[in-house]
Amino acid sequence: MLPIESHNELAIELINVSRRFLSPQGKSFATLNDFNLSVARGEFIALVGPTGCGKSTTLNLITGLGKPSSGEVRVMGQRVQGIDPQIGFVFQADALFPWRTVLENVIAGPLFRGEARNEATLRGHDWINRVGLSAFEGHYPHQLSGGMRKRVALAQTFINRPKILLMDEPFSALDVQTRVQMHEELLALWSEAKASVVFVTHDLEEAIGLADKVYVLTSRPATIKSVHQIDIPRPRLISEIRYDKKFIDLSRLIWRDLKEEVQSTYSAAERL
Amino acid sequence: MRAISIKDGSITYAPGTSDAEIEAAARKAARTRSVQVVVWRLVVLAVLLGSWEISARKVWIDSFFYSYPSEIIVRLWEFIWEGSDGVSLWVHLYYTLTAALIGFLLGSLAGIVSGIALGRNRMLSDIFSIYIKVLNAIPRVVLAPIFILMLGFGLASKVAVAFVMVFFIVFANAFQGVREADRAMIANAQILGASNWQLTRSVIIPSAMSWIIASLHLSFSFAIVGAIVGEFIGSNKGIGHVIQLARGLHDVPLMFAAIIVVLVVVLAAEYVMTLIEHRLVKWRPPSASDAHA
Numbered sequence: 001m002l003p004i005e006s007h008n009e010l011a012i013e014l015i016n017v018s019r020r021f022l023s024p025q026g027k028s029f030a031t032l033n034d035f036n037l038s039v040a041r042g043e044f045i046a047l048v049g050p051t052g053c054g055k056s057t058t059l060n061l062i063t064g065l066g067k068p069s070s071g072e073v074r075v076m077g078q079r080v081q082g083i084d085p086q087i088g089f090v091f092q093a094d095a096l097f098p099w100r101t102v103l104e105n106v107i108a109g110p111l112f113r114g115e116a117r118n119e120a121t122l123r124g125h126d127w128i129n130r131v132g133l134s135a136f137e138g139h140y141p142h143q144l145s146g147g148m149r150k151r152v153a154l155a156q157t158f159i160n161r162p163k164i165l166l167m168d169e170p171f172s173a174l175d176v177q178t179r180v181q182m183h184e185e186l187l188a189l190w191s192e193a194k195a196s197v198v199f200v201t202h203d204l205e206e207a208i209g210l211a212d213k214v215y216v217l218t219s220r221p222a223t224i225k226s227v228h229q230i231d232i233p234r235p236r237l238i239s240e241i242r243y244d245k246k247f248i249d250l251s252r253l254i255w256r257d258l259k260e261e262v263q264s265t266y267s268a269a270e271r272l
Numbered sequence: 273m274r275a276i277s278i279k280d281g282s283i284t285y286a287p288g289t290s291d292a293e294i295e296a297a298a299r300k301a302a303r304t305r306s307v308q309v310v311v312w313r314l315v316v317l318a319v320l321l322g323s324w325e326i327s328a329r330k331v332w333i334d335s336f337f338y339s340y341p342s343e344i345i346v347r348l349w350e351f352i353w354e355g356s357d358g359v360s361l362w363v364h365l366y367y368t369l370t371a372a373l374i375g376f377l378l379g380s381l382a383g384i385v386s387g388i389a390l391g392r393n394r395m396l397s398d399i400f401s402i403y404i405k406v407l408n409a410i411p412r413v414v415l416a417p418i419f420i421l422m423l424g425f426g427l428a429s430k431v432a433v434a435f436v437m438v439f440f441i442v443f444a445n446a447f448q449g450v451r452e453a454d455r456a457m458i459a460n461a462q463i464l465g466a467s468n469w470q471l472t473r474s475v476i477i478p479s480a481m482s483w484i485i486a487s488l489h490l491s492f493s494f495a496i497v498g499a500i501v502g503e504f505i506g507s508n509k510g511i512g513h514v515i516q517l518a519r520g521l522h523d524v525p526l527m528f529a530a531i532i533v534v535l536v537v538v539l540a541a542e543y544v545m546t547l548i549e550h551r552l553v554k555w556r557p558p559s560a561s562d563a564h565a
Contacts, residue, residue: 095457157464
């Protein structure tokens with residue numbers, strides 16, 4: 001069971017949350033039903049689950065882009081109302097602004113939030129430097145590789161100093177070598193920023209490599225099937241730990257849970 | 273050198289040929305090809321104009337109705353230096369272009385603003401879409417006589433025709449452009465802290481921009497059509513007026529000369545528009561069609 005933590009230690013709480021949608025035919029269906037989740041401050045959790053089980057819905061509720069149909073979502077002890085400025089989000093799709101250069105993309109957040117251009121630009125240089133793209137400040141996104149664009153997206157998110165970082169399969173479009181490199185960069189940035197992270201992924205190795213805890217979700221409507229504490233010590237070398245005995249045991253254990261849900265999703269789809 | 277052959281981008285060469293030799297051969301092939309294109313274009317033009325000229329002179333066709341190139345060029349020359357109907361070409365052109373330009377500016381401004389407003393607001397678009405569909409079903413030129421009656425023979429009626437020609441094209445494109453704006457990009461901007469207005473200004477409008485610019489390209493020539501149609505129906509100056517008058521006098525060469533003037537103006541406007549487009553969307557990856565140009 002989860003250790004009981006005092007209330008103000010929690011970064012994110014979802015309490016008995018349900019989220020229902022209307023289908024185009026006017027039918028109501030649930031993607032989340034009485035869903036409970038809590039993330040402690042500074043904790044890195046990963047959500048894995050079958051396709052379409054409501055992982056992205058969960059992230060949307062935390063950002064405030066979506067509202068729960070019932071139940072309560074709290075961020076930093078406050079009920080979520082609208083988009084919380086303490087949250088950063090890294091998308092699966094390429095969400096950079098293609099008409100802005102790398103620098104202008106990175107300082108978009110501070111400028112939206114009313115920071116002076118000089119100050120934002122100075123911080124922008126710093127963040128672009130941290131993700132290793134100083135030579136590309138004046139480039140447009142289409143001139144960069146997929147991995148470089150993700151680095152820009154990370155800088156764009158981290159420059160806002162988020163207390164909570166939500167990531168929706170951010171690296172799924174990258175090739176394997178680039179992905180492992182991005183994992184290591186992400187962990188480095190995270191250990192400095194001390195943010196709480198919710199990382200949604202299909203990739204079990206990614207989840208185990210990065211997170212403190214891995215949550216396996218059931219097929220729709222999503223509930224938490226199991227929670228696995230990942231007690232691999234940090235700092236972790238992603239390119240090495242996949243050969244670790246503990247890593248392999250955890251993969252096998254979590255995959256067994258996940259497999260049942262994936263199969264039940266498939267058989268549900270076949271019944272339709 | 274003889275060993276290299278380049279056809280449709282694929283290269284064959286004898287073993288041992290250096291990169292420099294291949295590059296030189298490729299440059300030469302590209303140069304030869306562009307010269308060939310220009311020569312063939314001129315040949316097509318010469319054949320068309322030549323056969324027209326000969327047919328008229330041999331009286332295979334009646335030059336009274338069809339005129340012929342050399343006569344048209346002489347008439348164009350007179351038109352440029354002496355004008356028509358006692359008014360210089362530049363005055364006529366000035367009237368037509370003023371009407372077209374004002375109609376174009378007002379029409380595209382109205383089209384962009386209402387396209388973005390309706391694109392951003394589901395309720396507004398549900399209410400107004402039916403009216404826009406209905407109005408769009410009216411062939412624009414039938415409005416010209418009504419505008420002449422309502423607004424008189426002056427500039428205002430021509431501006432109105434040009435306006436309605438432009439408005440719907442730009443509106444439809446701006447609306448579509450707003451609707452096509454990427455959802456992830458919008459969510460990203462909102463989470464980064466963009467207010468509703470910042471979102472419209474720095475995400476929605478730029479992403480609709482390539483749609484809008486494509487429509488502006490097309491709609492300037494429509495604005496000129498609108499102005500000229502207005503002048504056909506009722507006016508005392510303008511290129512449309514010149515053509516109308518020449519028709520009354522059976523001055524076919526002058527009609528062709530006026531058409532050539534309009535054609536040059538539209539091509540020039542087109543060129544300027546392309547320059548503006550390249551400045552505005554320099555962030556876009558070069559497309560295949562640009563690479564050919």
